[in-house]
Amino acid sequence: MVLSVVAGVDGSAESLAAAEWAAHEAVRRERSLRLVHVWNWHPRQEDGEIATAAQRHLARRFLRQAEERVRAVCPDVRFTDEQMEGPATAALLKAAEQAELMVLGSRGLSGFTGFLVGSVALGVVAKTTRPVVLVRAGETSADEHVPAADGSAATDTGYRDVVLAVALDDACDEVIEFAFESARLRHARLRAVHAWQAANPISLGAGDIGLVDHPWRSDEWLGFLKAVLQPWRDKYPDVEVLETVVEEKPSTTLVRAATGASLLVVGHRLAERPVGPRTGPVTHAAIHHVGCPVAVVPHF
Structure with a gap:
């Protein structure tokens, strides 16, 4: 079917x-x-x-x-x-x-109050097993494309980047594949973003203190990100990929990274919580504060 x-x-x-x-x-x-x-x-x-x-x-x-x-x-x-x-x-x-x-x-x-997403849309995003794309009022097809040479809106130019939020501790094939396929369909560059925050010494156990503030930690995260995406690079050889890691709060990184993008792709883990199904904090921030269309891809 x-x-x-x-x-x-x-x-x-x-x-x-x-x-x-x-x-x-x-x-x-x-x-x-x-x-x-x-x-x-x-x-x-x-x-x-x-x-x-x-x-x-x-x-x-x-x-x-x-x-x-x-x-x-x-x-x-x-x-x-x-x-x-x-x-x-x-x-x-x-x-x-x-x-x-x-x-x-x-x-x-x-x-700066962000975007209002109604209870119906939030309910669908929280519970459905299918990808949901949220589109703000005023969005047009020209907003997905880079401006013309004179700076005016255009629909015959290339597409803006597709941005993928990658949580390396919970990387999911469904989310990554949706982003690669979206970039392929648009002949757009895929920008994969991972945000990390330095470990807090208070939360570390004995013998773990060496994990704090290593100068090479960003390079390590970048290596992990490249390794996670390599199979998808092989599957989608025509998609140009730019990997970025940032030491910052994930929600802040995503809002900034999605500025000027054609689409932001985020994941949503389907899990029943005591208070019912909800979106996680990063997905919540994305669907309320990002201006471009946001694709929320569920996974288990």
């Missing part, structure tokens, strides 16, 4: 940007696009029928807006649309089961 690229549509500016991004990604992957809108069923019989009819009409309008956006920016994409009954998170999780990847919108906030 050939899986499609699925985009959640709710009439918002961010969902229209997500639909546009998803359309281009579907063409890159030679997949069809599936536009999905979720509405909530009203259980009360008398008001329920009227409310349901109204929601179906509104859903049709939202889907039509997304279809018009998709046709205008990506006329070559093959797409279908569908209305689903809520709750929204559960419905989108079901839709994601039949998807190669799910694309959802995130709303940008002004200043």
Whole structure:
């Protein structure tokens, strides 16, 4: 069964940007696009029928807006649309089961407060076993490309870097492969980034003090990173790879590294915690504060 690229549509500016991004990604992957809108069923019989009819009409309008956006920016994409009954998170999780990847919108906030990701999107990211790409409002296809020679936005220039966050203590094949494939599809450079922090003497045991502040520690981490990525370099020989290690807080490194990127790829370990499934701190920071599209790839 050939899986499609699925985009959640709710009439918002961010969902229209997500639909546009998803359309281009579907063409890159030679997949069809599936536009999905979720509405909530009203259980009360008398008001329920009227409310349901109204929601179906509104859903049709939202889907039509997304279809018009998709046709205008990506006329070559093959797409279908569908209305689903809520709750929204559960419905989108079901839709994601039949998807190669799910694309959802995130709303940008002004200043340095980052990006607002709604509870539905967070719920999907936390629980789905499929990759999810979050796209901010205002994102266009030109934002993925390097500017033209005169500095203006362009869509016929090369793609900006794809950035991959690599946690060397938890490196995952699914995450790395998604990043390499994304770079290959775009003919873009892959920039793999690992952030490390020096060990705290208080947390070290007897005999471990020599691990602190070695001047060659960055070179060691870089060697580990290159070794982890070598099999993927062999599998994707056409992808140019730049490895970078930074002694810094990982979330800070990622936000800076993703500036000017076409896509940031981060991993999300699927694990049930006592308070329920959530994203880790690095992934949380990425999806709230990075401006470019963010691909969250789940793994076990």
